Amino acid sequence: MVRQIEGLSQRLRVHAVDVIGEAGLSAPARPPLGSPAYAEWLDDVLDALGLDAAAFLGVSLGGWLALDYAVRRPRRVNRLALLAPSGVGRRRLRVLLVAVALLPFGDAGLRRTMRFALGGAVPDRELGEFALLAARDG
Incomplete structure (x- = not known):
């Protein structure tokens, strides 16, 4: 952003x-x-x-x-x-379940959750880091 x-x-x-x-x-x-x-x-x-x-x-x-x-x-x-x-x-319940399973693994889990939520797409590094910051502080 x-x-x-x-x-x-x-x-x-x-x-x-x-x-x-x-x-x-x-x-x-x-x-x-x-x-x-x-x-x-x-x-x-x-x-x-x-x-x-x-x-x-x-x-x-x-x-x-x-x-x-x-x-x-x-x-x-x-x-x-x-x-x-x-x-x-529409809400995607599977994303929530994946997040619950992966988020205890810190930033690596958050990155995998983001990839899953985006259908496997990997955001560019800057957007990914921004999302990590927002997720940590939000």
Whole structure:
């Protein structure tokens, strides 16, 4: 994702914002996903940046939050780009079972779980390391 942000920032103004309770630990815990807390928080973020509306790019949980925000605040969202938004689509129970079996093996287990979840595809090294960081700190 870091490379994509760098490329986008050459043509667009980009604000990379950590989600509440994520790796930057902007809050000690995440609010419940079904609550309006994330939309209210994004309202505060846009207001602080002086933006009436923005385009959102979200990956995984960020994709779900961007979609939730678009539903709750359609006038504040110009465009959406979502990559594997969490909670959208069919759940894969086998991935969860594989994760439970492999995650006790640390980073190696996490890497194997990611490969399984992606159908054998291996993400590029930078994306893989980013996913490991997110999984460890999330």
